[in-house]
Amino acid sequence: MCFFPLFRSKENRLTMGLPNASGDLSTEVEVDAFRRLFPLRFYEKHLLESIRPDARPLGRARETTIALALAKIGSTTMLAAIKMEVMTPSLETPDEGCIAIDFHMPPICSPIVRPGRPAEGAPVVAKQLSDTILSSGMINLKELSLVSGKAAWMAYLDIYCLDADGALFDTALLSAVAAFSHLEIPVVSLNDDGKIVLSEEQGLSDREPVNKEKRKINLSSVPFSLTCVLHKNYILADPTAEEESIMDTIVTVVLDSSSQLVSLHKPGGTVLAYTSAIQDCIALTRQRVKELQKILEEGISGMEVD
Amino acid sequence: MAAKPGSAPVTYSPNLGQKTRPPIFKDNDLDWVRPDGRGFHQCRPAFFRTGAVNSASGSAYAELGSTKVIVSVFGPRESKKAMMYSDTGRLNCNVSYTTFATPVRGQGSDHKEFSSMLLKALEGAIMLETFPKTTVDVFALVLESGGSDLPVVISCASLALADAGIMMYDLVAAVSVSCLGKNLVIDPVLEEESYQDGSLMLTCMPSRYEVTQLTFTGEWSTPDINEAMQLCLDACSKLGKVMRTCLKEAASASQE
């Protein structure tokens, strides 16, 4: 797989004229410097006009693409991969496999991550991903069983953030869903030592495989999410990293493909959201789910044509 | 992290196959062909693209066969507080692997020495005096390990530095050669590296024709070393041209 089509050059950011700054500073410094010094004033000037510095209306998400298990929302980029290994199922659930989910923010993805130190916020996203994927019912763990009580799949799902520019959870979840939709499970057999091995490589093609019918995982009720930031009475969908850092109240809504609520996450923040604001976030997410479903379907069918 | 609470279960990969496969090369086997069908002195096609990571000051993506890496450059930025004062700039390098980069999950963390080798390969090509007291960070992530990982990381890092506008004496291109029995194969893939008797890596500034790093391990005869070095130098100069084309294309695209 090659990822280059997704690494397009930086978007041309449309900026409005310089907002009127206080005092003499506005004439002295460039627009980006003003934005750096007075970020909130810079944003509020834009919000009054119902437009964001990247020329988006408040409720619109950034351009979103999926190629294999690489998801991109704006410049936020996530790469997911699943490695299937074999385990002995636990006594309580002899007919179930397991999914282990890990989220990584390597130092390449952001100026605030340094080698050797876990990225701030990464464990929160990891926990949210794990909770969402396992509780959404997207994957029936029984489908991961190979030999009852003896062997089952352990699916290691690793998600890497390659470029962090806000809405990390949304992009990570999208890449995880894409990775599961592309997952192809190899045909395996039980060898003489009681181990599960690849049928072809071990010359066991004549032996009855243990997972003849289970080469793909059925995804039911796929979860999709939208993160919004709240500031005063404004709701900004799909925030950039800058927007997340300036306006600290974040609401993440996860809905499944039939628009049922999977989870709602509002980790504090200075804005106390009224129910109407929460309802608006859910409405925005409902629209977004339709967009994401289409993008995901196109991503899958596009790959099958190749 | 796991779906069920309690201790993580012991798992194994069903892909045990590799060990039972016959060695790809036997001594005196003149009909031997490389796993990907290349000539012994032929490199994989190199694909480079700058500007892969918007959050970084500069970045590049490189793909040679199944070897895929991303390098981000940050800075020049404030040096860490614990660092001593320095009149010249500093370079700081780190190389890491994704857990899925290697055939066996999580094996890529074995390459602790790559970070310091990357630093030593690049340092001589950078005009450190142009960013006094500050640090330029070069972080590499190997997405997929397909052989010749370190040379690919080094070439990719030099492109990312150029993309970040860091002043350099020249680009740095890197290529390695594996010695398999009596044969020298350039730009080895993972499988060839696992059977090699010796390995030589050369990094150079292709326009200035100066070597910044040369390492060799294993059994080498003097004539073989000379031949391998010449192979690498020629390959680096070709690689340098591909890298320059990539930079020029990106620069012209940003002019439009």
Added chain:
Amino acid sequence: MEEADEMVTPGEVLGKATDLKAGKGAYAASHNNTIYASLTGFRRIQAPPPASNDKRPTVEVTGHKAHGPVPEPGSVVIARVTKVMARTASADIMCVGPKSVREKFTGIIRQQDVRATEIDKVDMHLSFRPGDIVRAVVLSLGDARAYYLSTAKNELGVVSAESSAGATMVPISWTEMQCPLTGQIELRKVAKVVN
């Protein structure tokens, strides 16, 4: 511009040091008297100034992105005050010249560098408050921790400050700023407004 602009990358040969001088984005290697590019961009030739004895034109590489700004001695910077102590004030440098820096650089203003006169009588707490935006000049690279900054000129000092009531204050003298909401006067080392 005497010739068509050619795109070059670091390490490409621009000419011989006997014919050309190395300008921005270029360097001369002494071992082979060759001029090379050190950046990606367009090769440009500038004619020598008429009065100059050196008749060699200058070759430079321009037009493509250079790295972000880095403070140097003499740079005018805009910084946000983070901490005020008895003898020093710390400030995060946000802009170098008119350009914003991507992250930040730490600077300190020492008591003797706040103003030009009566430097031993300076009270740091009556000159700056945390959150103030100051215009300063970089005195030196400083020490391992910070750049040394100075506000000891009329046009340097606080350029924007919030009052305790949260409003942007108006400068009324060299040492005073006033809150437009409450009318309260606060003391600062105020920068002269440049027009």
